[in-house]
């Protein structure tokens with residue numbers, strides 16, 4: 001229950017001044033409504049009952065016009081404060097979501113569909129608008145003005161006030177019943193929207209593959225299915241909204257009718273009240289119910305917003321944060337010196353229950369050592385590398401760097417020291433130079449970028465392009481070959497000068513020249529680093545200080561190339577296959 005409203009409570013407490021302002025405006029608005037009714041009743045009494053001349057009530061009508069103008073201004077002011085509150089709350093919430101995404105620990109950041117996250121960051125935050133721009137101002141009015149009207153009515157004619165008092169609770173009661181249903185439906189709507197966005201983005205990203213495999217039509221049906229799910233959830237909310245409005249109108253009309261009937265009986269049959277009093281009460285009663293009705297509608301939109309805010313809140317709660325600055329500084333000394341030693345102490349991991357299990361046992365890497373992980377496809381090489389990189393969280397066991405357990409609190413410090421060169425490095429939409437520069441955590445000069453590119457063997461690629469390092473690459477720009485992408489990743493690493501290199505060697509055959517360039521660059525980079533490579537090239541395997549042979553998710557054996565050739569027939573067989581494949 002506490003978590004349910006914590007995000008709203010946080011936003012409201014950050015806007016206390018505006019809330020006070022809302023209350024003050026509501027009080028003034030109440031006074032204006034009551035004054036307007038009293039002035040109108042007085043003017044009508046004088047003009048039509050007492051047959052006074054128009055000039056004698058001119059002053060009264062002038063004041064009435066002023067009060068009406070003030071009332072309009074106050075209503076406008078209330079709406080404006082609500083809009084400001086909504087804008088500030090949305091900015092804060094979006095900032096919190098973005099900060100959470102950027103500071104999330106790597107394993108939690110990798111969970112979930114991108115489209116779903118985008119829909120929460122954009123649509124769900126936008127939907128929160130209604131809570132602050134509609135619900136809060138109407139609730140502030142509903143909390144103050146009806147009580148003022150009721151008090152005035154009590155003084156004027158207690159019977160009418162009693163009828164109002166008796167019928168009024170039906171409105172909030174109905175609101176609560178409908179609101180509870182709306183909130184569940186709103187949450188459902190956001191789950192559907194996230195599903196729809198996720199499916200849509202997935203399909204868009206994989207459009208080429210889908211077309212090549214003739215699955216485009218099927219995926220189209222999938223998108224249609226999820227869009228229909230979203231439509232149904234939205235329609236369910238609208239259905240509740242329409243029923244809600246109809247029921248509220250009925251209650252209000254019935255209640256006003258009862259009060260008017262009672263007033264007519266008192267005025268015409270019993271002649272127990274003056275026209276002025278009856279008219280004043282008759283003017284106040286619709287104001288009373290209209291306020292309650294408006295708050296009913298606002299309540300509905302508030303509940304819809306709360307469903308959306310809950311989604312944002314869940315997302316913020318699910319994402320586990322990384323290191324706090326203090327812990328970060330304290331840990332800094334512990335992880336030094338670099339290059340580090342790395343130990344894996346009975347690390348286990350499973351992607352899902354009853355799926356592939358990795359059991360790494362006890363392994364250690366000395367500072368500056370070069371390790372090659374080898375094994376059959378699916379034996380767990382990449383999984384092990386991801387665990388060491390910190391992209392996956394071990395189910396049990398510990399990974400130690402210089403003796404310090406590598407936990408999420410050290411994540412950013414660890415990433416500062418590590419370069420993970422994958423087979424498919426991500427190329428951002430931007431220039432060559434910008435893509436290289438992200439390797440460094442500081443501002444780098446053009447000369448540094450070009451030097452890194454030179455060392456990675458990328459300068460020759462850039463030289464052939466018309467705009468050189470200013471050529472646009474990535475999405476919407478020029479494409480890059482697999483070898484070029486890996487050299488780009490290497491150039492990033494040269495800028496970073498990592499103490500640990502994790503390298504997923506390409507499985508596809510590169511031309512001899514590219515292969516040499518890559519080998520040379522990696523060797524230069526690895527001189528001052530601890531390096532762990534998922535190795536596919538016999539050259540890399542033979543030159544490794546230690547080889548880890550993986551089998552069915554476990555480390556079957558480790559040692560140097562010659563040792564394993566003698567002691568492990570599976571290894572000798574694997575090398576033989578690679579030799580025959582001409583990779584030596």
Ligand SMILES: Nc1ncnc2c1ncn2[C@@H]1O[C@H](COP(=O)(O)OP(=O)(O)OP(=O)(O)O)[C@@H](O)[C@H]1O
Nearest residue numbers: 351352355356375376377378379380381382383384
């Ligand atoms: N995200 C995932 N969810 C569930 N299972 C996974 C996931 N990624 C990998 N696996 C499974 O884990 C096992 C080990 O995969 P891993 O990628 O570590 O193997 P590998 O030795 O690197 O294979 P390859 O040489 O073919 O890349 C495989 O059975 C694979 O299907």
